[in-house]
Amino acid sequence: MFEIKPHPELSWSISRHKTLLECPRKYGYDYYASHNGWLRDADSLARHTYRLKKLTNLEMLFGSIVHDTIYQVIQYYLETRQVPSEQKLIERIRQQLNEGFIDSTRREHLWHDKPKHYTMLHEIYYSQHDRLPEDKIAKIQKRLGTAMNNFLTSQTFQDIQSPENIRFVESEDFRYMMVGDVKIYIVMDLVYRDLIEDKWVIVDWKTGKASAEDRNQLALYALYLKQRYNIDSLDKIVIRNEYLLEGYHKEHALNSADLVNVQNLFGMSIQEMSKYLVDVEKNEPVDINQFPMYQEERKCARCNYQEFCFRT
Structure with missing residues (x-):
């Protein structure tokens, strides 16, 4: 309820x-x-x-x-x-x-x-x-x-058109994972098993430009998949970005350092988020005015909250 x-x-x-x-x-x-x-x-x-x-x-x-x-x-x-x-x-x-x-x-x-x-x-x-x-x-x-x-x-999509060689993982099977008391949301575009190569393939469709975060995002998904399905080796996981504007895909060869990096990123990020809490257990935030504003003209022009920050 x-x-x-x-x-x-x-x-x-x-x-x-x-x-x-x-x-x-x-x-x-x-x-x-x-x-x-x-x-x-x-x-x-x-x-x-x-x-x-x-x-x-x-x-x-x-x-x-x-x-x-x-x-x-x-x-x-x-x-x-x-x-x-x-x-x-x-x-x-x-x-x-x-x-x-x-x-x-x-x-x-x-x-x-x-x-x-x-x-x-x-x-x-x-x-x-x-x-x-x-x-x-x-x-x-x-x-x-x-x-x-x-x-x-x-x-x-070429892979998908050989459905006898692949097995899809339903999207309902991945939502989030828990690290301590924190829920980490997992929103994967597509996951399937390549039965011929014995690989798990994680796909993320991109309608924007490539960024440095793309690899971390896929590494997080791989960490979840490895734990969720008890996959014994990272060699069995393929992470792939499909860049739809440029018309190419990029696959990353994961190693244990990638998973350590994303876990460290999570740890440092949660620590930074905690600075804006009055009560960590209740997740009660400080007053909104105590969240600093990072003013950058280009970003502020795209921000949804500009009418709050720049009242006349």
Whole structure:
């Protein structure tokens, strides 16, 4: 049974860690000030913060829709052995992007009351215009065709089209793992076993540029998989990034140092997060004003909470 608590549970993920590094104030809004903001009787600040937390931008919306589309295409192929045309996939994604634009420009009142169920684009919310920048539209249009073409010709999708050689691990089988009292969230795009090579393959689809964190993210997933399925050797785990904009994949050869590094990262990150707690056991945070602001013009311009930080 769901229990309403005054403070959220302390959990960890790569994205949470990256948010803390980017700006502690944003981290405070994301993981503490917005807590319970979805409740009808929540105070106005929590509701407002939660609403801003749910803002997205055109690139993020595009990435989310692409990930959902890939999942649906794979499920459809496994059921029917048919592959939708590239053009059909492009039109499906374009339609969903248009729905997000319509939500943002014509359904703002619905988003205001139910921000989880409607889309509000950062570009619309903060510009107060019912249009998107032309350069962003052109960029997404270009990415749309590129991403779908590269997905359909990717190494992973080629593997999937030989289903007799692979066995999928259901996404419900991985959610989180516990390290001490801390829940570490695991959100893997795709996991399957290569029966021919006797390998476990972890795949992460990327709709952005490669970053230094990509390897750590996959190493975390490998650590979970090794523990969850009692895999005796790292040699049996393949971690693969599929970069859909560039049209290539990159596989990493894991070693024990990778797992040690990600465990050390977790330890140091949790220690840093604890600095912003009044009560560690209850995960009760300090006042939001005690979360420092890291001001950087480019990042602040993209932040969901800029109206809090730069009130006039």
